[in-house]
Every structure is written in structure tokens, then in C-alpha cells.
Amino acid sequence: MTLHKILVFDSKSYDEKTLKLALKALNGQDKLRFTFLESKLTEETVDEVQGYDGVCVFVNDVVNTHVLDAIHKKSDTIKIVALRSAGFNHVDLETAEKYNIKVCRVPRYSPYAVAEHSVALLLSLNRNMHHAFFRTKQHNFSLDGLVGIDLFGKTVGIIGTGGIGMCAINIFLGFGCKVLAYDVFPNEKAAKEKGYVYTTMDELLRQSDIVSIYAPLLDSTYHLINKEALDKMKQGAMLINTSRGGLVDAKALVECLKSGKLRGAALDVYENEKEYFFNDYSQQVMEDDTLARLISMPNTIVTSHQAFLTEEALKNIAETTVQNLLDFFDGKPLNENNEVKAPPKTEQKK
Numbered sequence: 001m002t003l004h005k006i007l008v009f010d011s012k013s014y015d016e017k018t019l020k021l022a023l024k025a026l027n028g029q030d031k032l033r034f035t036f037l038e039s040k041l042t043e044e045t046v047d048e049v050q051g052y053d054g055v056c057v058f059v060n061d062v063v064n065t066h067v068l069d070a071i072h073k074k075s076d077t078i079k080i081v082a083l084r085s086a087g088f089n090h091v092d093l094e095t096a097e098k099y100n101i102k103v104c105r106v107p108r109y110s111p112y113a114v115a116e117h118s119v120a121l122l123l124s125l126n127r128n129m130h131h132a133f134f135r136t137k138q139h140n141f142s143l144d145g146l147v148g149i150d151l152f153g154k155t156v157g158i159i160g161t162g163g164i165g166m167c168a169i170n171i172f173l174g175f176g177c178k179v180l181a182y183d184v185f186p187n188e189k190a191a192k193e194k195g196y197v198y199t200t201m202d203e204l205l206r207q208s209d210i211v212s213i214y215a216p217l218l219d220s221t222y223h224l225i226n227k228e229a230l231d232k233m234k235q236g237a238m239l240i241n242t243s244r245g246g247l248v249d250a251k252a253l254v255e256c257l258k259s260g261k262l263r264g265a266a267l268d269v270y271e272n273e274k275e276y277f278f279n280d281y282s283q284q285v286m287e288d289d290t291l292a293r294l295i296s297m298p299n300t301i302v303t304s305h306q307a308f309l310t311e312e313a314l315k316n317i318a319e320t321t322v323q324n325l326l327d328f329f330d331g332k333p334l335n336e337n338n339e340v341k342a343p344p345k346t347e348q349k350k
């Protein structure tokens with residue numbers, strides 16, 4: 001039996017643990033061998049792929065044309081890029097296809113994990129948990145500056161009503177919020193059954209007290225929330241983004257927050273996050289002024305792309321990744337939702 005060697009980039013202790021458990025659970029130990037690397041896949045680290053049959057990457061690994069060209073030159077044995085993510089905006093699919101490198105992903109591992117994190121961010125931001133936590137740690141029991149708003153009865157604007165957006169809608173309806181939604185493919189049946197309303201993007205921005213984004217990053221959605229969109233938002237609204245950093249123009253958001261227009265913003269993703277997220281830079285001076293500014297604001301919460309990070313999601317990611325690899329090396333067709341192909345020319349992933 002051939003043992004296929006897979007190099008796992010951007011690997012953390014929880015990836016190693018869950019992938020090894022999944023390999024055992026799916027009886028794949030004689031077919032796949034994982035090597036775990038902490039470093040991300042980049043043009044600088046691509047030499048490491050020599051001698052492997054596949055690479056396994058996460059959201060901030062670089063799988064652009066240059067890296068795929070280099071992979072092809074260094075190691076023509078690499079036949080598959082297994083993404084441990086649903087999003088594939090970081091992969092140049094056309095170049096992968098050119099080199100006959102299959103790309104697979106984990107399309108749905110836990111929409112609940114991401115939706116719940118976005119709600120956690122909103123609740124923390126609104127009720128100033130990020131300040132309260134540090135105050136009581138220092139035996140400061142004052143309440144000045146901690147006033148929030150009731151979410152009950154408020155209007156929440158959901159941009160993107162796919163897997164994660166729909167989970168978020170359920171939660172906000174449970175809070176007693178009015179939910180407005182915008183999607184390029186509205187699900188009117190769900191809207192009728194659940195009791196939320198589709199509207200235009202402009203109306204959603206104008207009417208919502210909270211705007212939360214659950215759309216993919218595409219050329220057409222890059223900087224979906226830009227200065228013009230922020231200008232349309234209600235005075236005192238809150239913005240939540242747990243989807244992809246590139247959906248929000250971070251510089252425009254900084255200006256908007258400085259002007260006092262928004263009550264606050266909570267972000268799990270940031271457009272230049274790959275320079276920082278997932279690693280400890282606490283001993284270094286931050287060079288990214290926009291990220292530094294966002295983090296420094298009292299009415300902004302930034303988490304480092306952790307919305308997916310639940311035990312259930314990690315288990316699903318690991319098991320689907322191992323199953324994708326086993327199917328591929330067994331010559332079986334991949335689950336059609338798990339295989340990623342280059343989109344038609346008109347709608348390229350950003």
C-alpha cells in the first residue's frame with residue numbers, strides 16, 4: 001500500500017491533534033502520513049514541499065500563482081492542495097488547474113461556530129465586556145462608560161444568508177431583533193418561514209442598528225463596506241465582520257470610527273491579517289498602522305480569525321480533510337461540494 005506524504009502548513013497543536021485523531025478514526029494511517037510545519041506556506045517556505053505528495057493549508061497560507069509555479073518546479077509529485085477551510089479566496093485556482101493540482105476544501109464544518117462568535121463579538125462590544133473584564137481584575141467596580149443598548153427590538157442587517165448568515169439570523173430572531181437581509185440569491189422561502197425580510201443593500205445599511213457580514217470575498221464583494229457604505233449606515237450603528245477582511249475597507253472604517261459615526265466595530269478578520277494573525281507578536285512593534293489604530297480604539301474589538309475555533313468545527317475540519325485526501329489518493333471522485341474548481345472568468349475569487 002502506498003503511503004502518501006502530506007505537508008501540513010500553518011499547523012497548531014490543535015491541528016496536529018485533530019488530524020491524527022481523524023486519521024485513526026478513518027483508518028487512514030497506512031495511506032497518509034502528515035508532517036506538521038508551524039510556518040505558513042509562502043514564497044519563502046515553498047522549498048519545503050519537495051518530496052511530498054500533497055500540501056494541507058489554512059486561510060492565511062499563500063497559494064497564489066508564484067507559489068503554485070514554485071510548487072510545480074520544486075516538486076511535480078504534489079497533486080493536491082487540501083484546504084482546512086471553506087473559503088478559497090487565497091488560492092489561484094486557474095494556476096492549480098494548469099498544473100493538474102486538485103484543490104479541495106471543507107465546505108461546511110460548523111456554521112454555528114462562526115455565527116456564535118459573531119454574536120459573542122456583538123454582545124461584548126455592546127455591553128463593554130472588554131472593558132469590564134479588565135476593570136474588575138483591577139478591583140475597579142465603577143460602571144462609568146459601560147452603558148450598552150438592549151438588542152431586543154433592534155434591527156440587525158445580515159449581509160449574506162448562506163450557512164453562517166442563516167445561523168446568525170436564527171440567533172438574532174431569538175433575541176427578539178427585527179432582521180433585515182441582503183443576498184444576491186435571496187432565500188424567500190426561509191424569510192417567510194422564519195420571519196425576516198430581504199431588502200436592498202442600501203436600505204439594509206440605512207435601517208440597521210447592527211450590520212453583520214456573512215458573504216464570501218469575491219472581486220465583486222471586495223471592500224463591500226467602503227466609505228460610501230459606511231456613510232449610509234445609521235448614526236450609532238455597530239459593524240461586525242467575521243467573514244473575510246477584504247470585505248471591509250479597514251482604512252475607511254478607521255476614519256468612520258474616528259468621526260464618531262459608529263458606536264463600534266468588532267472584527268474577527270482584517271484585510272492584511274496574514275502578516276500577523278495566528279502568531280505571537282507581543283514583543284514587537286506593530287508596523288501595520290491601520291491594525292494598530294483599530295486595536296487601540298476603545299469601541300473596537302479585534303479577534304484573530306478565531307470564529308471557527310470550536311472542538312466540533314476542528315473535528316469536522318480534520319475528518320473532512322482526511323476523507324478528501326483518502327478519496328483523492330484512492331482515485332475516487334471527491335464530494336462535489338468539497339472540490340474547488342476555477343470559477344467562470346466573470347466571477348473570480350479575490
Ligand code: NAD
Nearest residue numbers: 087160161162163164165183184214215216242243307308
Ligand atoms: P455560504 O456560501 O454558505 O454563504 C454565503 C452567502 O453570501 C450566499 O448565500 C451567497 O449568495 C451570498 N453572497 C454572495 N455574494 C454576495 C453579495 N455580493 N452580497 C450579499 N450576499 C452575497 O458561506 P458561509 O459558509 O456562510 O460563509 C460566510 C463567510 O464566512 C465567508 O466569507 C467565509 O469565508 C467566512 N468564514 C469565516 C470563518 C472564520 O473563522 N472567521 C470561518 C468560516 C467561514
